[in-house]
Amino acid sequence: MKICVYGAGAIGGHIAGRLARGGAEVSLVARGAHLAAIQANGLTVQAHDGTHHSRPKASADPRELGPQDAVIVTVKAPALPDVAAGIAPLLGPETAVAFVMNGIPWWYFLGVNGPHRDRRLPAVDPGGALESAVGLPRTIGGVVYSAAEVVSPGVVHSEHGNIRVILGEPDGRISDRARAISAALEAGGMPSPVTPDIRQEVWAKLLGNLGNGPLCVLARRGVRDTFADPLLREAGRRSAEEGRAIAAALGVVLTDQHVARVAASNMAHKPSILQDLELGRPMEIDALFDAPLQLARLTGTPAPQLELLVALVKQVARAAKLYPDIP
Structure with a gap:
């Protein structure tokens, strides 16, 4: 082939x-x-x-x-x-x-x-x-x-x-x-x-991106080191729950296990979006973080923690000249 x-x-x-x-x-x-x-x-x-x-x-x-x-x-x-x-x-x-x-x-x-x-x-x-x-x-x-x-x-x-x-x-x-x-x-x-059902798989993977990506960018550390703080691990779980609610509003059913896997993650690996920040490369903020939040607004699904974390990630990216400034 x-x-x-x-x-x-x-x-x-x-x-x-x-x-x-x-x-x-x-x-x-x-x-x-x-x-x-x-x-x-x-x-x-x-x-x-x-x-x-x-x-x-x-x-x-x-x-x-x-x-x-x-x-x-x-x-x-x-x-x-x-x-x-x-x-x-x-x-x-x-x-x-x-x-x-x-x-x-x-x-x-x-x-x-x-x-x-x-x-x-x-x-x-x-x-x-x-x-x-x-x-x-x-x-x-x-x-x-x-x-x-x-x-x-x-x-x-x-x-x-x-x-x-x-x-x-x-x-x-x-x-x-x-x-x-x-x-x-x-x-x-x-x-x-x-x-x-590829859309379910898209959301199952996206819960991980939402759960650890913003926090790792803000902490500037890999998943294991970021989630070593119990408060941040719980914040990752809450982000995954908000992502699950957005998916549900679009008809995609995810289970408690999907959320639990995000909260239990213990990889030393740095998420790719953090690698991009550290290397000065364009960051996938729109597809990974902003698009899900647009779908939350489209469906009337509250996602207050994700809204805050993504806003902070955008500010980090703007400071590094990797995301457009606020008009």
């Missing part, structure tokens, strides 16, 4: 390494020193089951890679406009595009029944660029669990073995194309279930 990973940073690099290990014909869209290292020396993934080395074709220009059987988009949300502008050369007539990302996806309301059917989300798809460039018929939803970071150019380190990529069609079908991408990932050692 010919698969391009668009955005081969930590998560994308790990996924690409797994695909290569499983025998897929892998290419990468990357940039900077990471791209140069992969072109010169290949891609190395340090994982719980060993160190995996591969030599995928890599370029900053999708035109050099050509049409694919599938594209897996793993960029951070602020880079999505660049994806919309550059993805066309990768798309053949039947190419599927799996958006394996954090936060509320751009396609969330498209084609679903209910009071918000076909509502657009400008915060995560400004100007409808992704909808125009990719379109819902090509789109597969995705959620990834992989505590990974680029430890040096061309080298990705994954902290633990609880890794998986969950895929699902926005309309709830269990499709052959989603199964094909899943099989390619699992052949490389990355579990990849296909679900009939």
Whole structure:
């Protein structure tokens, strides 16, 4: 299977390494020193089951890679406009595009029944660029669990073995194309279930982002160190509960266990949004934090703690020149 990973940073690099290990014909869209290292020396993934080395074709220009059987988009949300502008050369007539990302996806309301059917989300798809460039018929939803970071150019380190990529069609079908991408990932050692309810999985992952992300940014520490303070661990639980209430208002049912997992988290790993702050990279505030709060307001769901924490995170990001100033 010919698969391009668009955005081969930590998560994308790990996924690409797994695909290569499983025998897929892998290419990468990357940039900077990471791209140069992969072109010169290949891609190395340090994982719980060993160190995996591969030599995928890599370029900053999708035109050099050509049409694919599938594209897996793993960029951070602020880079999505660049994806919309550059993805066309990768798309053949039947190419599927799996958006394996954090936060509320751009396609969330498209084609679903209910009071918000076909509502657009400008915060995560400004100007409808992704909808125009990719379109819902090509789109597969995705959620990834992989505590990974680029430890040096061309080298990705994954902290633990609880890794998986969950895929699902926005309309709830269990499709052959989603199964094909899943099989390619699992052949490389990355579990990849296909679900009939990808929106539930989006929210299940998002509870963790809401529960620990803002607090870790404000504390400037990883999850374990932040949650070592019982008051902050309880604050993380309350944030997850507010996220659960927003999901419920949209018809997505999450359990007490979903919230409990957030409060029980003991990873030393720093959330990616904190890594971005420390490295001076654009932060995923809109997709991870602001979009859920917009949905809270849309549904009339109170989320006072999240409103406060996200406002504080925005101020931290503004001080670092990583988020627009208040007009």
